[in-house]
Amino acid sequence: MTLSAKGLCWSVGGTTILSDVSLDVHPGEFLGIIGPNGSGKTSLMALMAGIRRPQAGAVTLDGKPLSAHGRQAIARRIAFVEQQAETTERITARQAVELGRTPHLGALTPWSRADDAIVDRALEEVDMAHFSRRLWHTLSGGERQRLHIARALAQQAPILLLDEPTNHLDIGHQISLLQLVREQDLTVVAALHDLNHAAMFCDRIAVMQGGRIVALGTPAKVLEPQRLADVFGVTVDVERDSAGGCFIRYRRPEPRPAKLKLVAEA
């Protein structure tokens, strides 16, 4: 099951968001996508999930363009967690996760015990089983996010696309969620903000800047101080351990130039 993008272009209202993006996702890997705000991560995720169609280029699944697969066939293979999907419906936590079974159920297929078991397990995986009867609007942002992940797990698709999955989560849940996703026998593509998380959990990292992929490779190769300075405008030290892992330490920026200070004081 391989997902790949070739020559993707995407623009909205005359503004180019993605230009000529190509990316092969290896089966079973955890691929992180990092980049500053507005670099095109979210658009790339939506195109890879088949939610939007590229204006040029194509996303292929097993060599066939996504547009040639049916919507339901795609959903059985690719689960997608968007940023901040909300509802005003009075649904329970469990019902939100049950939606993940949709691609496996036809109009007349009855809900089965197997579906119940899958939903139970997904709720346990994200540590939300005890909240299963709570109403959506009573839950915190982090709890909602964990339920979205559980819904994607209940979808049982071999490929999981996550758009900033750790938003709204406290540090404990951020790490346990990425660990949980990592432990699944899944191919994962995740847009991530935290460079250390990307370093810790990803097999490969793609760096985006201005709608292009400017670097792709293992964390140790990609996370170079010079590159991070170019892309994010931050000064960092990268420490490496003997196991090949790397850690990013941010340096406090230089004090602002005196000229600006004077203006502020005046």
Place this chain on the structure above:
Amino acid sequence: MTADRPILLLAGAAFAALVLLVAALGVGAAVGETAIPLDIVAKTLANRLWQAGYALEPIDEGIIWNYRLSRAIVAACCGSALALSGVILQSLLRNALADPYILGISAGASTGAVSIAILGFGAGLLTLPIGAFIGALIAFGFVSALAVRAGRGTGAIILAGVAGSQLFNALTSFIVTKAANAEQARAIMFWLLGNLSGVRWPDVGLAVPVALFGLLVCLWHARALDAFTFGTESAASLGIPVRRVYVVLIAVSAVMTASMVSMVGSIGFVGLVIPHVARMLVGVRHGLLLPASALIGAIFMIAADVLSRIIIPGQVLPIGVITALFGAPAFALILSQRRSAL
């Protein structure tokens, strides 16, 4: 949803729903300016359906069979169809205040029907329901184009609906004032407020198939409607062919609204309020919400029709007046509760 919900329980619920509906139809046929006992209603039915041969007053039998029963059946279909349209629109547009009346679909259907009836569009080739359907689609197209330009928000959709219903109601009034004679104008104005007085058996032949067809199409899409809970992108990622579902369900909603408007005029608030009542009773899952809304809508409309006949002795109120008397306060309640959602 639980897997081990016994089939028996479901069958029981369906049976109870059917019994409730039949009872409501019976009461609808029995109550009126002259009350007729329920056993006479039952005997009339037996006479008509199985030639049972009970000796009955021909007048009673005639009132029940020719007037009240057909009327109650059409009222039930109308209530179901409007409630189902409301559920569809509220779920697809993710808007608690959506219904065919507020979005101007009923107004468009009225304009379409009046254009056929008075202006003679289509030279007899187009029937009233088809004219109403075309009018409904044009109105929906107009309102959605406006809503998209206004930014697609919850408020934008409702404001576009207000503009649409004002425009099409004005068109209807214009056509009626300009082209109809006094007699026609009076009849049409009464019909526009919602009126079941003219309903006879041939109307049943349209109302029942449309309502049943609508219910079946909706039930077929129950899971798809559930998948819209978190919006269209989320629905798409769950494998729902979003555009096709939109087209099919909006068309079904327009067919149901247009057929009912062409028979009984445009009746407000049923499509808005009944789905909310049903949600309070059975929850938000469409597998239950759709049949529950259809049933409650049917019973509510039969009750509203009965009320419209007996509330002022010797006079029939337009049924739209009754539904608005209940619906407007309910609308206000939903509005104040959903403040944060707007």
